Amino acid sequence: MEIRPYKPGKSALTGITDVIKLSSNEGALGPSPMAVEAFRGQGDELHRYPDGEATSLREAIGRRYNLDPSRIICGAGSDELFYNLARAYAGPGDEILYSQHGFNIYPIVAHSVGATPVTAPEKNLIFDVDAILDSVNSRTRIVFIANPNNPTGSYISGDELRRLRQGLSEGILLVVDGAYAEYVNRSDYEDGVTLVDGSENTVMTRTFSKIYGLGALRVGWGYCPTKIIDVLNRLRAPFNITAPSQAAAIAAINDTEHVLLSQEHNRHWLSWLSDQVQAHSNSGLKVYPSVGNFILVQFPDFPGRRASDANSFLARRGIIPRETTGYGLPDCLRITIGKEGEVKYLATAISDFVFSWGKSVK
Numbered sequence: 001m002e003i004r005p006y007k008p009g010k011s012a013l014t015g016i017t018d019v020i021k022l023s024s025n026e027g028a029l030g031p032s033p034m035a036v037e038a039f040r041g042q043g044d045e046l047h048r049y050p051d052g053e054a055t056s057l058r059e060a061i062g063r064r065y066n067l068d069p070s071r072i073i074c075g076a077g078s079d080e081l082f083y084n085l086a087r088a089y090a091g092p093g094d095e096i097l098y099s100q101h102g103f104n105i106y107p108i109v110a111h112s113v114g115a116t117p118v119t120a121p122e123k124n125l126i127f128d129v130d131a132i133l134d135s136v137n138s139r140t141r142i143v144f145i146a147n148p149n150n151p152t153g154s155y156i157s158g159d160e161l162r163r164l165r166q167g168l169s170e171g172i173l174l175v176v177d178g179a180y181a182e183y184v185n186r187s188d189y190e191d192g193v194t195l196v197d198g199s200e201n202t203v204m205t206r207t208f209s210k211i212y213g214l215g216a217l218r219v220g221w222g223y224c225p226t227k228i229i230d231v232l233n234r235l236r237a238p239f240n241i242t243a244p245s246q247a248a249a250i251a252a253i254n255d256t257e258h259v260l261l262s263q264e265h266n267r268h269w270l271s272w273l274s275d276q277v278q279a280h281s282n283s284g285l286k287v288y289p290s291v292g293n294f295i296l297v298q299f300p301d302f303p304g305r306r307a308s309d310a311n312s313f314l315a316r317r318g319i320i321p322r323e324t325t326g327y328g329l330p331d332c333l334r335i336t337i338g339k340e341g342e343v344k345y346l347a348t349a350i351s352d353f354v355f356s357w358g359k360s361v362k
Ligand code: PMP
Pocket: 024, 025, 076, 077, 078, 079, 080, 103, 146, 148, 149, 150, 177, 179, 180, 206, 207, 208, 209, 215, 218, 219, 220
């Protein structure tokens, strides 16, 4: 009963049929058409159990990311991997550590195995390696870092990530959650593969829910040391990835052109939207720098201008951002980079929201 159930981004607004859903960081361009075709192609085989080991999918991931498929494990979303890592390596009396505005699943995962979730403060909404290391004690079993982080959009460099690993004792598992890794274009960013290769206690997780646009199918994967793969394979449900999901994910990962298009789309519109919103800084709006497929916008603490007011204003236009009160950021909204028309419509709506203040009583 200690679990505060996960609140997904809203997808509907009463009375509005055509909503613009910018609340769940779903890939703006949707999946590769080849993935959709592969998914449909499974229609005649639905009576067959899937390959429980997801062999072809792991091989496709291995080819694409230059990794040994025997050290890859697939999960029903990366979420399933987090749960199984916690089941394997933490329990009552143990602590699971993550940063102040870290991804909301981590505390749920901790409670689900009877462990205690512990947060360490961030600096300017950025993961603070020193604060995390200061929060480690003899009960700490797992440290989760989302890099880039949701909902802040911030990241830490490869050097910082290594410093984190070096500062943690061998008995602590480090989980590097790279759900948004494919979107990052910073030269000092590292996804964690070399860390996994260089240690026995580091795992990197990734997902098909974001840039590959397959959130509906629930496919994630982890790159792990062999001993951890062995443990996770014992814990996971035998047929955890459905056959249509495996087929679609393989097609998606092989369509490198679609991924490039999605990256290019995000690079352009992330920067465009950030600039558009930042142009209202005189009015008290703030955009935090993001390397993911979303931005975090802070609103002024003034009646009629707050994040909750913006949320209602946007809702009247059919736009659904993500409220971030549950992330300890009640003055912010997280907004996913959608299609071109959606991004432009949103930017206009935010301008109109700010403009509407002129009409309100000062
Ligand atoms: N990690 C982070 C940081 C996320 O934002 C999300 C999705 N919101 C996930 C993991 C989970 O993704 P999935 O279970 O769909 O793979």
